Amino acid sequence: MKKHNFYAGPSILPQSAIDATINALKDFEGTGISLASVSHRSKEFDAVMDEAVALFKELLNIPEGYSVIFLGGGASMQFAMVPFNLMQKKAMYINTGTWASKAITEAKMFGDVLEIKGNDFFSIPKGWEVPEDMDYLHITTNNTIYGTEFHTDLDVNVPLVADMSSDIFSRKVDVSKYALIYGGAQKNLAPAGVTFVIVKDDILGKVDHKIPTMLNYLTHTDKNSMYNTPPVIPVFTALHTLRWIKEKGGVDGMYKMNREKADALYAEIDRNKLFKGTVATEDRSIMNVCFVMNDEYKDKEADFASFAASKFFIGIKGHRSVGGFRASLYNALPLESVNALVEAMKEFENLNS
């Protein structure tokens, strides 16, 4: 029976991108060589990198003056690379949960951090202002663990840096409002092992301290992500995911589908007397939907987990730091999987009434 892949990441990818990767592992672009064994300096791989960068720019409507690069190391490495490259003295961070907290820990090694934090992580802090002397403001646009999300592009008076690991390509973004956007690609884009960075060229090269070569964004923007060997297979899969996004109507097409999926699931969570959402309504993520049992049904949590497993729902256990349930609705997750989950929640309610 079909599995419904609700993993929070690595997570479901378009089947066409996986199929293209399988074919390329057999024979990459008619070279007679596997994608696993081809030089990154071959003209065939050069073409892959160039098209991936071009499609990235086209789909996000990235203005002139920005570079797109693909790196190894994961978004966690960016938590250090961002202050290494951009922090001269101090920066402001909005702490919206686990990932933002980790970014803050790294930033504190490089200078002073003004941290904005709410009473808990079930809503996005509001009502703050950015002092003008901040080198930048850092936000995590979507919080996979707590299920909150910034739904608009902020207007701020300092360079805006965003970790978009888990919502890139899920909606339209006004890139011109950001100085730097980064993310691990293993949610909406590629298998684990590649990180994307969109960076406004003119913010680089301005800090006084030395930066190790591989941690300097300029190293990679200067060489079109080919200073060292890039993660060839994940970049290839990313290209084919980008082609799929384009075929499906670009980021507007993605958003329409994502909105429909999220609305259907949140509606059921709000309707079903067994469950409740954990996040302030206006901050609910369209990528990671977190919910728990209502207080009077707390003892049914393990039962629902088993029931869901029997229906082949994979990866809906909430993160160990939050508990309950989490359904990740990334771009490639079909509406049918959400509908199946909604049906299962209704069925479970009937069984327990």
Add this chain to the structure above:
Amino acid sequence: MKKHNFYAGPSILPQSAIDATINALKDFEGTGISLASVSHRSKEFDAVMDEAVALFKELLNIPEGYSVIFLGGGASMQFAMVPFNLMQKKAMYINTGTWASKAITEAKMFGDVLEIKGNDFFSIPKGWEVPEDMDYLHITTNNTIYGTEFHTDLDVNVPLVADMSSDIFSRKVDVSKYALIYGGAQKNLAPAGVTFVIVKDDILGKVDHKIPTMLNYLTHTDKNSMYNTPPVIPVFTALHTLRWIKEKGGVDGMYKMNREKADALYAEIDRNKLFKGTVATEDRSIMNVCFVMNDEYKDKEADFASFAASKFFIGIKGHRSVGGFRASLYNALPLESVNALVEAMKEFENLNS
């Protein structure tokens, strides 16, 4: 017609490892989910990581007290991570070419570097001693670009650090003589995107300066390479390459085949009146065989390149910084490919006599 893949890296891998990766991209371990879309926290991927580490230790006979970790970012990132973690004041580096030079550049950001360098890079510098106050000695055991190689494990009186990107698993190594061994895996082990580190646990945690979390080896040794999302596909392929190495007789089996391949090609280079080797005989690499046209046949270089291409030899152009030719004979390259190249060199000699 069959291609002969002599790429310097990314390069030829065992077909069984590629086939296993293709199968796992279709369905990973019977989970009904693609390897591209499976959580690294799933028990099935945990088992992959555990077996890869265990086989790594078994095949290299790694003593107790060492950890094996898999990271993203490439060996170039290790050029900075090594001094970040191990350099308190000064270290000694043997400069054997491009990669060693890059490692030295990074090390100089962290302290003083005593650099040992020969007149050129066509032999390994000899006759040096290591001052006792060095934090460590760094060597690059095999030099892909110039085709030189350290053929023995050095005995030194300070911690020995080695970049073995391009000869790991090609021969037996006495790991007990090293404090740290690292390498990009995209030659003898895996597709591009994963880096291995073998580290003696008791050398870590001793420097005074702060280390960003992702650049601290302890972060990764403490979490069995799962602090952040590891490069799932390359780690999976690496596991299957390790299984193949074991089936083929382990590192002794690899060395026997590699010696045979290298001997056959060097013998032809020395015999054939059109060609000559570029490296001091005792320092010739068994992984990367560099050769040029003899002086009186210099004008035949482009002809031989075309001739080789017509015979489906891929990747035998020398690195742009050296010129001439380079045949990379990594573990997975079959003897038949070397024999075919030798035959082609003979045929070309006959055509030009």
